[in-house]
Amino acid sequence: xxxxxxxxxxxxxxxxxxxxxxxxxxxxxxxxxxxxxxxxxxxxxxxxxxxxxxxxxxxxxxxxxxxxxxxxxxxxxxxxxxxxxxxxxxxxxxxxxxxxxxxxxxxxxxxxxxxxxxxxxxxxxxxxxxxxxxxxxxxxxxxxxxxxxxxxxxxxxxxxxxxxxxxxxxxxxxxxxxxxxxxxxxxxxxxxxxxxxxxxxxxxxxxxxxxxxxxxxxxxxxxxxxxxxxxxxxxxxxxxxxxxxxxxxxxxxxxxxxxxxxxxxxxxxxxxxxxxxxxxxxxxxxxxxxxxxxxxxxxxxxxxxxxxxxxxxxxxxxxxxxxxxxxxxxxxxxxxxxxxxxxxxxxxxxxxxxxxxxxxxxxxxxxxxxxxxxxxxxxxxxxxxxxxxxxxxxxxxxxxxxxxxxxxxxxxxxxxxxxxx
Numbered sequence: 001x002x003x004x005x006x007x008x009x010x011x012x013x014x015x016x017x018x019x020x021x022x023x024x025x026x027x028x029x030x031x032x033x034x035x036x037x038x039x040x041x042x043x044x045x046x047x048x049x050x051x052x053x054x055x056x057x058x059x060x061x062x063x064x065x066x067x068x069x070x071x072x073x074x075x076x077x078x079x080x081x082x083x084x085x086x087x088x089x090x091x092x093x094x095x096x097x098x099x100x101x102x103x104x105x106x107x108x109x110x111x112x113x114x115x116x117x118x119x120x121x122x123x124x125x126x127x128x129x130x131x132x133x134x135x136x137x138x139x140x141x142x143x144x145x146x147x148x149x150x151x152x153x154x155x156x157x158x159x160x161x162x163x164x165x166x167x168x169x170x171x172x173x174x175x176x177x178x179x180x181x182x183x184x185x186x187x188x189x190x191x192x193x194x195x196x197x198x199x200x201x202x203x204x205x206x207x208x209x210x211x212x213x214x215x216x217x218x219x220x221x222x223x224x225x226x227x228x229x230x231x232x233x234x235x236x237x238x239x240x241x242x243x244x245x246x247x248x249x250x251x252x253x254x255x256x257x258x259x260x261x262x263x264x265x266x267x268x269x270x271x272x273x274x275x276x277x278x279x280x281x282x283x284x285x286x287x288x289x290x291x292x293x294x295x296x297x298x299x300x301x302x303x304x305x306x307x308x309x310x311x312x313x314x315x316x317x318x319x320x321x322x323x324x325x326x327x328x329x330x331x332x333x334x335x336x337x338x339x340x341x342x343x344x345x346x347x348x349x350x351x352x353x354x355x356x357x358x359x360x361x362x363x364x365x366x367x368x369x370x371x372x373x374x375x376x377x378x379x380x381x382x383x384x385x386x387x388x389x390x391x392x393x394x395x396x397x398x399x400x401x402x403x404x405x406x407x408x409x410x411x412x413x414x415x416x417x418x419x420x421x
Contacts, residue, residue: 218277219254221330222304225338226255234260245295252292259346267353271345272298277306289323299349302341304328317341
């Protein structure tokens with residue numbers, strides 16, 4: 001334990017104060033402080049707080065004395081740091097000056113190395129400008145643009161160019177020349193076939209016209225075909241060309257087809273069929289069909305023409321004024337064409353049942369007839385194409401066959417709907 005003796009101030013009595021250091025504690029004995037202001041300050045405090053106040057004052061005083069030595073050390077460090085800072089600023093200033101000089105030497109406007117170099121290569125009179133002008137000078141044949149012009153001119157410029165020779169079908173060495181020859185030969189062969197077909201058709205028509213029994217022969221052909229069609233549908237076919245009908249003395253209507261009662265909801269419904277192997281005007285034909293329907297109590301009429309006497313634009317069949325027109329070649333009868341015409345006539349007849357208040361699926365019939373009419377419109381367009389473009393006859397005939405099959409499919413759908421009634 002260390003003991004320190006305090007020398008009393010002149011104002012203090014002769015009695016001395018002692019300070020002992022015990023481990024982590026300070027013990028002060030007989031300490032007297034003569035200070036009027038401090039004594040008054042302590043006297044203002046309650047008696048029980050004065051000891052704690054004096055203890056805090058002693059602690060604060062000793063801490064302040066202790067920090068004086070630390071302050072001296074901080075001042076020394078600050079002085080050294082400021083000296084180092086001045087040296088650093090001087091070095092930075094010298095470096096900045098050197099950098100400024102170097103930047104001006106290399107990048108200064110006009111006098112710098114980089115501007116002079118860029119001007120040398122990229123300026124109005126620079127090397128790049130001279131190189132580009134020389135490269136794309138159209139007046140020089142050895143320039144790039146001159147060479148391209150000569151090269152492209154040989155392929156695309158004028159009738160003597162390579163492209164003109166390749167695309168000219170009249171030149172013997174042109175790739176299109178052989179194509180032109182093949183197309184011309186194909187058209188010539190097609191024209192020959194068409195001419196042969198027309199000649200054969202005309203010959204057959206002439207032979208039939210010379211025959212005294214040509215009308216009877218044509219009716220026999222249609223009779224056989226209608227018989228097969230009616231057996232498949234359950235309809236009743238009658239040949240009535242020699243029998244009078246409802247009108248007095250009238251034999252209009254070569255055949256009468258009475259529809260199956262299951263399809264007509266028990267109502268008697270008829271289709272009258274006329275066969276024509278002679279020319280009849282449109283007006284006369286409409287009058288004759290109207291008389292035939294009245295004479296045979298039929299709802300719809302079906303007229304079958306030979307190819308030589310059919311009106312223009314009805315082949316293979318068509319709907320005109322509510323009746324069905326059909327073309328059948330007796331020399332080569334097409335059963336599918338006549339069957340489609342008969343089924344179309346049956347649908348038109350079934351549609352008339354609405355006027356008699358008979359319950360039928362009118363919507364299904366209307367949908368089917370609309371579909372058939374759309375197919376017939378397309379059929380007419382193809383026939384016009386066939387008339388105006390003889391060279392496309394083969395393709396158009398194939399299209400006609402496809403449309404005929406499409407119409408048969410439409411008719412089958414409609415008949416299937418009617419069977420559900």
